[in-house]
Amino acid sequence: MAITSRGATPAQILHAPRAAALVLPTRRRDELSPDELAEASEAFRLFDTAGTGSIDYLEFKSCLRALGFAPTREELASIVREFDREGTGRVTREAFVEVCSRMYSDRPADERLAQAFALFDETGSGTITRRDLKRVFREIGEPIDDEECAAMIDEFDANKDGLIDPADFRAVLSEAMMSGF
Numbered sequence: 001m002a003i004t005s006r007g008a009t010p011a012q013i014l015h016a017p018r019a020a021a022l023v024l025p026t027r028r029r030d031e032l033s034p035d036e037l038a039e040a041s042e043a044f045r046l047f048d049t050a051g052t053g054s055i056d057y058l059e060f061k062s063c064l065r066a067l068g069f070a071p072t073r074e075e076l077a078s079i080v081r082e083f084d085r086e087g088t089g090r091v092t093r094e095a096f097v098e099v100c101s102r103m104y105s106d107r108p109a110d111e112r113l114a115q116a117f118a119l120f121d122e123t124g125s126g127t128i129t130r131r132d133l134k135r136v137f138r139e140i141g142e143p144i145d146d147e148e149c150a151a152m153i154d155e156f157d158a159n160k161d162g163l164i165d166p167a168d169f170r171a172v173l174s175e176a177m178m179s180g181f
């Protein structure tokens with residue numbers, strides 16, 4: 001059934017991504033949480049043995065690995081090109097923190113998706129039902145009626161089983177990101 005036949009407006013459809021974005025654990029891109037900053041600083045300190053405030057390329061690579069990142073040779077080369085403009089072959093603490101911010105903000109995408117999904121899927125059924133959707137909207141203080149709810153599900157329900165599965169949810173969130181929420 002076409003969404004328009006239910007009278008849902010594009011704005012109403014956009015409600016779904018917005019709700020998803022609201023329950024998504026927030027994180028501003030390129031910003032480290034205090035824990036992450038502490039972790040990154042500690043790693044840097046360990047490798048900056050001489051305490052010069054900068055580390056060389058190999059230390060930089062080890063440092064990132066110590067934090068659980070496994071950048072490819074190409075990624076490393078491109079990072080070094082970007083940050084080591086003067087060609088010193090060293091990465092400063094500030095540059096290192098910035099690199100970490102990017103890596104951390106890329107890393108938990110799937111984790112955040114799962115966390116947000118779980119907030120909708122209260123029963124852990126693996127899918128989001130109309131009831132789940134309505135509950136979340138109620139919780140965020142923007143209750144929706146059955147018609148709006150059905151329209152939202154219809155918009156993202158790729159296999160048309162009336163439920164939002166994790167793949168559908170990913171699409172909802174991409175929409176949320178694209179609309180700037």
Ligand SMILES: [Ca+2]
Pocket residue numbers: 157158159160161162163164165168
């Ligand atoms: Ca589905």
